[in-house]
Amino acid sequence: MAVNSFIKDCEDPNPLIRALAVRTMGCIRVDKITEYLCEPLRKCLKDEDPYVRKTAAVCVAKLHDINAQMVEDQGFLDSLRDLIADSNPMVVANAVAALSEISESHPNSNLLDLNPQNINKLLTALNECTEWGQIFILDCLSNYNPKDDREAQNICEQVTPQLSHANSAVVLSAVKVLMKFLELLPKDSDYYNMLLKKLAPPLVTLLSGEPEVQYVALRNINLIVQKRPEILKQEIKVFFVKYNDPIYVKLEKLDIMIRLASQANITQVLAELKEHATVVNVDFVQKAVWAIGRSAIKMEQSATCCGSTLLDLIQTKVNYVVQEMIVVIRDIFRKYSNKCESVIATLCENLDSLDEPDAREAMIWIVGEYAERIDNADELLESFLEGFHDESTQVQLTLLTAIVKLFLKKPPETQELVQQSCLRSHGSLKTEFFEPTVLDELICHIGSLASVYHKPSNAFVEGSHVIHRKHLPIHHGSTDAGDSLAGTTTATNLEQPQVIPSQGDLLGSLLN
Amino acid sequence: MSASAVFILDVKGKPLISRNYKGDVAMSKIEHFMPLLVQREEEGALAPLLSHGQVHFLWIKHSNLYLVATTAKNANASLVYSFLYKTIEVFCEYFKELEEESIRDNFVIVYELLDELMDFGFPQTTDSKILQEYITQQSNKLETGKSRVPPTVTNAVSWRSEGIKYKKNEVFIDVIESVNLLVNANGSVLLSEIVGTIKLKVFLSGMPELRLGLNDRVLFELTGLSGGKNKSVELEDVKFHQCVRLSRFDNDRTISFIPPDGDFELMSYRLSTQVKPLIWIESVIEKFSHSRVEIMVKAKGQFKKQSVANGVEISVPVPSDADSPRFKTSVGSAKYVPERNVVIWSIKSFPGGKEYLMRAHFGLPSVEKEEVEGRPPIGVKFEIPYFTVSGIQVRYMKIIEKSGYQALPWVRYITQSGDYQLRTS
Numbered sequence A: 001m002a003v004n005s006f007i008k009d010c011e012d013p014n015p016l017i018r019a020l021a022v023r024t025m026g027c028i029r030v031d032k033i034t035e036y037l038c039e040p041l042r043k044c045l046k047d048e049d050p051y052v053r054k055t056a057a058v059c060v061a062k063l064h065d066i067n068a069q070m071v072e073d074q075g076f077l078d079s080l081r082d083l084i085a086d087s088n089p090m091v092v093a094n095a096v097a098a099l100s101e102i103s104e105s106h107p108n109s110n111l112l113d114l115n116p117q118n119i120n121k122l123l124t125a126l127n128e129c130t131e132w133g134q135i136f137i138l139d140c141l142s143n144y145n146p147k148d149d150r151e152a153q154n155i156c157e158q159v160t161p162q163l164s165h166a167n168s169a170v171v172l173s174a175v176k177v178l179m180k181f182l183e184l185l186p187k188d189s190d191y192y193n194m195l196l197k198k199l200a201p202p203l204v205t206l207l208s209g210e211p212e213v214q215y216v217a218l219r220n221i222n223l224i225v226q227k228r229p230e231i232l233k234q235e236i237k238v239f240f241v242k243y244n245d246p247i248y249v250k251l252e253k254l255d256i257m258i259r260l261a262s263q264a265n266i267t268q269v270l271a272e273l274k275e276h277a278t279v280v281n282v283d284f285v286q287k288a289v290w291a292i293g294r295s296a297i298k299m300e301q302s303a304t305c306c307g308s309t310l311l312d313l314i315q316t317k318v319n320y321v322v323q324e325m326i327v328v329i330r331d332i333f334r335k336y337s338n339k340c341e342s343v344i345a346t347l348c349e350n351l352d353s354l355d356e357p358d359a360r361e362a363m364i365w366i367v368g369e370y371a372e373r374i375d376n377a378d379e380l381l382e383s384f385l386e387g388f389h390d391e392s393t394q395v396q397l398t399l400l401t402a403i404v405k406l407f408l409k410k411p412p413e414t415q416e417l418v419q420q421s422c423l424r425s426h427g428s429l430k431t432e433f434f435e436p437t438v439l440d441e442l443i444c445h446i447g448s449l450a451s452v453y454h455k456p457s458n459a460f461v462e463g464s465h466v467i468h469r470k471h472l473p474i475h476h477g478s479t480d481a482g483d484s485l486a487g488t489t490t491a492t493n494l495e496q497p498q499v500i501p502s503q504g505d506l507l508g509s510l511l512n
Numbered sequence B: 001m002s003a004s005a006v007f008i009l010d011v012k013g014k015p016l017i018s019r020n021y022k023g024d025v026a027m028s029k030i031e032h033f034m035p036l037l038v039q040r041e042e043e044g045a046l047a048p049l050l051s052h053g054q055v056h057f058l059w060i061k062h063s064n065l066y067l068v069a070t071t072a073k074n075a076n077a078s079l080v081y082s083f084l085y086k087t088i089e090v091f092c093e094y095f096k097e098l099e100e101e102s103i104r105d106n107f108v109i110v111y112e113l114l115d116e117l118m119d120f121g122f123p124q125t126t127d128s129k130i131l132q133e134y135i136t137q138q139s140n141k142l143e144t145g146k147s148r149v150p151p152t153v154t155n156a157v158s159w160r161s162e163g164i165k166y167k168k169n170e171v172f173i174d175v176i177e178s179v180n181l182l183v184n185a186n187g188s189v190l191l192s193e194i195v196g197t198i199k200l201k202v203f204l205s206g207m208p209e210l211r212l213g214l215n216d217r218v219l220f221e222l223t224g225l226s227g228g229k230n231k232s233v234e235l236e237d238v239k240f241h242q243c244v245r246l247s248r249f250d251n252d253r254t255i256s257f258i259p260p261d262g263d264f265e266l267m268s269y270r271l272s273t274q275v276k277p278l279i280w281i282e283s284v285i286e287k288f289s290h291s292r293v294e295i296m297v298k299a300k301g302q303f304k305k306q307s308v309a310n311g312v313e314i315s316v317p318v319p320s321d322a323d324s325p326r327f328k329t330s331v332g333s334a335k336y337v338p339e340r341n342v343v344i345w346s347i348k349s350f351p352g353g354k355e356y357l358m359r360a361h362f363g364l365p366s367v368e369k370e371e372v373e374g375r376p377p378i379g380v381k382f383e384i385p386y387f388t389v390s391g392i393q394v395r396y397m398k399i400i401e402k403s404g405y406q407a408l409p410w411v412r413y414i415t416q417s418g419d420y421q422l423r424t425s
Helices: A002-009 A015-025 A031-036 A038-045 A050-066 A068-073 A076-083 A089-103 A116-126 A131-141 A149-164 A168-182 A190-208 A211-227 A233-239 A247-260 A266-276 A282-298 A300-315 A319-335 A342-349 A357-369 A377-386 A393-409 A411-417 A436-443 A449-453 A481-486 A489-493 B027-043 B077-095 B100-105 B107-117 B128-134 B217-222 B246-252
Strands: B005-009 B015-020 B049-052 B055-062 B065-071 B170-183 B189-203 B209-214 B237-240 B255-257 B262-272 B279-288 B292-301 B308-317 B323-329 B333-337 B342-351 B355-363 B378-385 B394-400 B408-422
Touching: A002 A015, A002 A031, A002 A038, A015 A038, A015 A050, A031 A038, A031 A050, A038 A050, A038 A076, A050 A068, A050 A076, A050 A089, A068 A076, A076 A089, A089 A116, A089 A131, A116 A131, A116 A149, A131 A149, A131 A168, A131 B077, A149 A168, A149 A190, A149 B237, A149 B246, A168 A190, A168 A211, A168 A436, A168 B077, A190 A211, A190 A233, A190 B237, A190 B262, A211 A247, A211 A436, A211 A449, A211 B077, A233 A247, A233 A266, A233 B189, A247 A266, A247 A282, A266 A282, A266 A300, A282 A300, A282 A319, A300 A319, A300 A342, A319 A342, A319 A357, A342 A357, A357 A377, A357 A393, A377 A393, A393 A411, A449 B049, A449 B077, B005 B027, B015 B027, B015 B100, B015 B107, B027 B049, B027 B055, B027 B065, B055 B077, B065 B077, B077 B100, B077 B107, B077 B128, B100 B107, B107 B128, B170 B394, B237 B246, B255 B262, B279 B308, B279 B378, B279 B408, B292 B308, B292 B342, B323 B333, B323 B342, B333 B355, B342 B355, B394 B408
Parallel strands: B170 B408
Antiparallel strands: B005 B015, B005 B065, B049 B055, B055 B065, B170 B189, B189 B262, B209 B255, B209 B394, B237 B262, B279 B292, B292 B355, B308 B342, B308 B378, B323 B355, B333 B342, B378 B408
């Protein structure tokens, strides 16, 4: 009964009614009924009115969700592919969106059948459809592997104007396409360098958007800075935190600021970090203090400067600041044993306020290491020893090691303190660094949830075994465009040109 | 790639209305959203993207409503947030005010709009002017012939209908520049940038072609007009409304477009500037703990004498345990706003080149507060009409329509404060 009225409505003289019928049809998830809907759908896909055709295109994707086999058997996928050549840009955009959605569940079939001819049709439609259609088309383009650098450059030239679009999602999708195709362009060409320069301003402008948009942009900029730090090297000031930024924006900006810090701007960065070490959010402060310590370790010349910044911070007597700092100072001492020694005395004065396990552990290490300079080292360690069983395993181990060190330096005083010794394990890092293959995969997903989580989609999407891993295109393709979609990650990544950050230049290039 | 379902929730997290687009995420999952939000807020780890098991929530807040999209796939996050904000824009155009009452009073329209705005998770038509042509407050639109989908929806020009007519053809151009400033505690300028927008109010008949000419440095260089008397502006980054032909701009910096009807934002631009901050603040905040805090603020107008800043408001942070305020101002008035922990010094009219002073005195309790307080910066609000910092100029606005009418463009410039903050020591 209901079916009959749908079939009738699909032939109504009013295109609005025809389209509404098609749209509603797709929402009926009852197998028996869907068979009857094939004929009306077929007609609507060829309807004279573009509004009906565009709705029918989406309906194919809906039907595929209900009964994939039927959609394939009835030849609807071919009809969708034909719609890519439709004269109306909205129809093209919806057809692309539907095909992309369907191909997510068929990763290895080249559903869209992208080739230079229909790529051109997509590029034409790009200029004429709405902002949403542009996003569908750009996302689709980012999955295409151009056969050579000329084709890649041609596509880049047509995509670059979209960087000026007011819609930030269009901008991010355009950035995704450009970041991928950059891999294929010759590194010394003028075009390559011009493109790198063109990418910076739109990324910075994204930070004037609404907070959620800023957040997505920042998470993606974080990836871009890791992959191609040269793009935003000069723009560190943009990431200075504003007082009323939401906390999630502040944390991201801080992370990126740290990654962009270099010898040239370290004094500015330290001043900025010091400012934020007194902000009232524990996570943020800890990150800022940690960043100061990392700067000291990375850039030897700035170690003294960092040391004095840290001393200033100790004076604030803010409990969690002091605790975080002790951990950081311990790390500095491990690298440069003769800098910042003036700090030791001040640290010992603050022992009572230490309750964080990391801070206690760090303090114990310092006492053990500099036992000869601390007169009452044995008393200090003894006070820690009193609460031995309440401490975490980590702290216990450190304490034992420190006692042994003390024993070796001052045997008579330490006799009672000696117990069996263990090796102490490594501390924990406070920021994430990606394996190159994971980073490349995330670049292929700019703008998506994966880029915000900083995890590949198979880490959080159910049924992930059917999701194909994306990877960046390779220079001078040894496989042709069709194959790489289906390829595994192993073979293709061997030849990928890697951007190797120069040591000592950028702080963020701390790859252990 | 897209959202699975969209919910509009009240301030407590209860769904008011929702639309299930894809059917792959159970609608009941929304129950997890509010508890998750509250928990993350308590931990100080709030984020716009929250996840519970396999379900991801992308959310934004507008007055007393939450708009939440759910998905179980690797959706395009920036698309979803842009879409949610666009949805709010459409609802605001329809209902003027958008809050819980507006949704409750207009369920039918909201449902119809949710149906039209997005299909199977793909955003479709989101232009509110066009939507208003066929989704209206009147009932039963399915009467044959009564309403059709405007062809505009699927046109290449999907933002302007055909057949618009005005007796008097005019265009109003507003160039609004916002100045963002961040000054360090020791007075050095950390960040200084201008974010400008050009807003148009278009009352033109037919389908006119418009071309906007600015004194854009890159354009001048391309056309050989640079140097000498021609003052130009170097725009670092420009963003356009979708009606502008982006490829033409990319090619030769021509800004050409067929405008939507009524008001819209044509473009926005950004440029860093080394110009002197328009309003400079020097402050001395002396805190004598257990007794009093004395604040002295000097405001200097560092812009040309002929211009006047209106509605100047300088907000100076005050410790939260301060009391008994006393003020002395050389001009304007000062008010203590305890719920924001600030003193607001308002000056109605602030001419360029002038310098004014305010002194404030607060008492502090004899018992000092335990917790550490943040140090909020001094904020400044102001508006300077007939003035731009960047020197941008609308050189011309060409209007061409096939019926050949003459239309008048009007231009207005204004500079206002954006994010204007001076840190205190």
